[in-house]
Amino acid sequence: MPNPKNIPDLGIFPFFNGLSPALLESWKEYFNRKSFAKRQRLVFPSTGSDVIFFVLSGEVKIAYSSEDGKEFTITILSAGEVYSEHSLAMATAIEKTEVLYLNMADFRSIMDESPEVARRLVRLLGTILRLTNDLIADLAFRETASRLARVFWRTLQAKNITMKQQRDTIHLTHEELASLSGSTRQTINEILRHWEQQGILELHRGYVVLLKPEKLWVKVSHDHA
Amino acid sequence: MPNPKNIPDLGIFPFFNGLSPALLESWKEYFNRKSFAKRQRLVFPSTGSDVIFFVLSGEVKIAYSSEDGKEFTITILSAGEVYSEHSLAMATAIEKTEVLYLNMADFRSIMDESPEVARRLVRLLGTILRLTNDLIADLAFRETASRLARVFWRTLQAKNITMKQQRDTIHLTHEELASLSGSTRQTINEILRHWEQQGILELHRGYVVLLKPEKLWVKVSHDHA
DNA sequence: GAAGTAATGTCGCTAAGCCGACAGTAATTA
DNA sequence: TAATTACTGTCGGCTTAGCGACATTACTTC
Numbered sequence A, B: 001m002p003n004p005k006n007i008p009d010l011g012i013f014p015f016f017n018g019l020s021p022a023l024l025e026s027w028k029e030y031f032n033r034k035s036f037a038k039r040q041r042l043v044f045p046s047t048g049s050d051v052i053f054f055v056l057s058g059e060v061k062i063a064y065s066s067e068d069g070k071e072f073t074i075t076i077l078s079a080g081e082v083y084s085e086h087s088l089a090m091a092t093a094i095e096k097t098e099v100l101y102l103n104m105a106d107f108r109s110i111m112d113e114s115p116e117v118a119r120r121l122v123r124l125l126g127t128i129l130r131l132t133n134d135l136i137a138d139l140a141f142r143e144t145a146s147r148l149a150r151v152f153w154r155t156l157q158a159k160n161i162t163m164k165q166q167r168d169t170i171h172l173t174h175e176e177l178a179s180l181s182g183s184t185r186q187t188i189n190e191i192l193r194h195w196e197q198q199g200i201l202e203l204h205r206g207y208v209v210l211l212k213p214e215k216l217w218v219k220v221s222h223d224h225a
Numbered sequence C: 001g002a003a004g005t006a007a008t009g010t011c012g013c014t015a016a017g018c019c020g021a022c023a024g025t026a027a028t029t030a
Numbered sequence D: 001t002a003a004t005t006a007c008t009g010t011c012g013g014c015t016t017a018g019c020g021a022c023a024t025t026a027c028t029t030c
Helices: A021-030 A104-113 A115-141 A144-162 A174-181 A185-197 A213-221 B021-030 B104-113 B115-141 B144-162 B174-181 B185-197 B213-221
Strands: A032-036 A051-057 A060-065 A071-077 A082-084 A090-093 A097-103 A201-204 A207-210 B032-036 B051-057 B060-065 B071-077 B082-084 B090-093 B097-103 B201-204 B207-210
Touching: A021 A104, A051 A104, A060 B115, A071 A115, A071 A174, A071 B115, A097 A104, A104 A115, A104 B115, A115 A144, A115 B060, A115 B071, A115 B104, A115 B115, A144 A174, A144 A185, A144 A207, A144 A213, A174 A185, A185 A201, B021 B104, B051 B104, B071 B115, B071 B174, B097 B104, B104 B115, B115 B144, B144 B174, B144 B185, B144 B207, B144 B213, B174 B185, B185 B201
Parallel strands: none
Antiparallel strands: A032 A097, A051 A082, A051 A097, A060 A071, A060 A090, A201 A207, B032 B097, B051 B082, B051 B097, B060 B071, B060 B090, B201 B207
């Protein structure tokens, strides 16, 4: 059987996990595959409707940017994750990345064929909404140090789902951490150095090792200096 | 035919608009009706799963509150609108309010009976997500005056959909405006008085009349003092 | 290994805006 | 009509954190 578009088994995505292999096979025709270079913005042939994409490999940054060049990163997607484009947020490949994508109109066909997919999409959107709302609360109430601690928390959460390895290492630069916590490189640096002096973490080029993460989780819920 | 729970025709909600009357009639059994007094928090008999509610009359504030008593209002729902509870956001009646509600499990049954409902829910969640994401961008990039202008903008948008009457009057107190724009009463007051001096608006007790809204919409997209 | 680039460390200035405090005024209720 | 409560107006102090500027250090590439 030919597979000109080189679409892999959809069952590899948690989103489709456990669904009928026959259905999954038949849905392949809706999908397209595309790869992006590091730092390249994810753009898809415009179809009028929104696009949904699944990350096959690599990492994708979902971020807003302001008129004056600032950037706020909402989340970073890894292999296996889904994202549905909406709003003005921008998707950019952090490293070489491959994705499968389809437009919302086609996804609707899939939903019609399988109510279970509809349910899962609703659940997925609900989850994203939850996270997004929490982010709003963070920005509204918490000061930078607390938000940074929560960035660490979220990052580890996401990692624990996929890989159990590498205990408490966060592979993000200060610049990236600033973008994720809605602050600036300098301020983040100051906070990190402060925490390093307290023995809470170790700073390295390109990554941070958390030695006493518990000390930070206090800040995640409460609010102390 | 008895209607002990006193559930009105579901067709009155835009969400269900145009769906088969027979189906709508049959879904009534899933719904419950409840009314809340002014300032009362919306709580529903716990069913384990999330709750979806439809506002019959009144107004409902969806807000986050912080440990130290601050509050951030995400949105204010009016009659006809739907909301699906998630996260830690709190729903509170601003005035005497009546709602229909059901839990997510039951809503899933409805979705299974009608793919169209599933599609609409997905669209609804997508729209909310869009708005929520834009809110994040606001909080991350814009300063208070600009966010306040956007609160006006959003409020008028929402009003134009429902009622065309009352040109540019915003019925919110400074306190409420502060909560909606993630700031404090004092700061909001200062900005409003400044705009009043420029003849952009008129301040009244309990409401604001926009005289030259165009002057504010500039701030909505750009960023000037 | 020289040049270039990316990441980090540090300082001081400045501004936005939070916060407490208090006063005045309008609406509501007793 | 007195009392209470809700809303608005205003001020000064204080803190957080943004921003420019510059130095240093590590990786990368040719």
